[in-house]
Amino acid sequence: MNLARRTMNAPALAAVYERIWRPTLFYLASGRGTGADRRFAVDSLRLDKAHRVLDIACGPGNFTHYLSEYVPSDGYVTGIDYSPPMLARALADNAGPRAGYVRGDARFLPFADGTFDAVCCFGALYLIPDPLVAAREMVRVLAPGGRLAVTTSYRPDNPIGELTRHTAAVSGLRMFDGRIFPELFASAGLVDIDQQTHRFFQYITASRPETNAAERGNGRPAAANHAH
Numbered sequence: 001m002n003l004a005r006r007t008m009n010a011p012a013l014a015a016v017y018e019r020i021w022r023p024t025l026f027y028l029a030s031g032r033g034t035g036a037d038r039r040f041a042v043d044s045l046r047l048d049k050a051h052r053v054l055d056i057a058c059g060p061g062n063f064t065h066y067l068s069e070y071v072p073s074d075g076y077v078t079g080i081d082y083s084p085p086m087l088a089r090a091l092a093d094n095a096g097p098r099a100g101y102v103r104g105d106a107r108f109l110p111f112a113d114g115t116f117d118a119v120c121c122f123g124a125l126y127l128i129p130d131p132l133v134a135a136r137e138m139v140r141v142l143a144p145g146g147r148l149a150v151t152t153s154y155r156p157d158n159p160i161g162e163l164t165r166h167t168a169a170v171s172g173l174r175m176f177d178g179r180i181f182p183e184l185f186a187s188a189g190l191v192d193i194d195q196q197t198h199r200f201f202q203y204i205t206a207s208r209p210e211t212n213a214a215e216r217g218n219g220r221p222a223a224a225n226h227a228h
């Protein structure tokens with residue numbers, strides 16, 4: 001297990017993650033605060049229509065519980081993570097009537113195809129050994145008409161990007177270019193793919209069509225890209 005994955009399994013990190021670790025490190029990486037990231041999540045997942053929501057690699061439930069306040073009254077947000085200390089914190093700090101937690105691996109989600117109206121994975125794909133497998137799992141469990149949102153690392157196509165790739169690799173983190181996830185989601189049949197980049201972070205949203213491409217009888221639109 002590399003340094004980054006060991007860190008995510010440390011009880012001491014779980015204890016300070018929501019209040020100190022995330023606000024500080026994510027601000028340095030993206031220039032954005034937790035409030036902006038939460039607004040992005042609520043808006044992009046269209047939670048007012050999402051009855052079943054999955055928050056993959058939920059950590060201490062810092063998004064799971066927040067999102068659960070925006071789902072319909074019969075809605076429910078499930079957080080899934082593999083780290084027992086993170087899940088212990090989630091249960092202690094972020095349980096609620098519409099938020100609950102499951103232990104599992106993002107690469108092998110224990111849910112049937114098309115289970116969720118909204119699926120998100122924030123700040124974690126760069127930690128997962130097979131991030132493309134995890135991304136395909138997100139699509140698999142997304143229901144027709146559902147919304148998907150991802151935030152992950154972004155490596156600009158320049159010398160600074162190259163430097164970040166090597167620096168991050170020392171601790172076991174991956175830096176992704178701007179094409180890999182929009183292309184994967186498009187090839188999996190998702191539409192309305194949008195991507196924003198903020199410093200060394202990318203924010204991707206997409207929809208699963210109500211009907212498949214063959215039924216629609218046309219190609220897929222290219223991802224819209226906005227750099228900030």
Ligand SMILES: C[S@@+](CC[C@H](N)C(=O)[O-])C[C@H]1O[C@@H](n2cnc3c(N)ncnc32)[C@H](O)[C@@H]1O
Pocket residue numbers: 008009022056057058059060062063080081082083086104105106107121122123124127128129
């Ligand atoms: C940086 S935290 C992100 C927490 C939260 N989503 C956020 O945005 O603040 C990354 C989380 O990914 C989890 N994680 C890493 N690999 C995983 C995997 N293969 N399956 C499930 N969770 C995983 C870690 O345990 C950790 O809680």
